[in-house]
Amino acid sequence: MARLVAVAFTLLGLAIAGPTHAADISGVWLTDTADAHIRLAKCGANMCGTIIWLNTAVDILVHRLLKEKSHRPVIKNVSDADLKSFIIKKLQDRKLYYEQADVMLHEESITIDSLLKILPDA
Secondary structure (H helix, E strand, O other), X not given: OHHHHHHHHHHHHHHHHOOOOXXXXXXXXXXXXXXXXXXXXXXXXXXXXXXXXXXXXXXXXXXXXXXXXXXXXXXXXXXXXXXXXXXXHHHHHHHHHHOOOOEEEEHHHOOHHHHHHHOOOO
């Protein structure tokens, strides 16, 4: 999720601070691992997008990340025993940024209907 927020802020920053003749960045963008979509559209002279925070329970994150530790540089050297406390600390450190999302959904309660309500153009 942090990657999604970072990519969205980067793209919006480029749109705002970029040169006056920059290419149009409107459309749907994928993260580098293609696990998240970011939609950007023109709204007046600016670019707009909807950022969704998928708030996932810590135990679920631990379970998922234990399987992927070798592919994730930030947690690669964190022991399995310390992973949960590491994730809790990172979530606390990043909470200020996550809370800036336009929409927050608890991952356990996501349904197609709930997504369609917040993304009517989807």
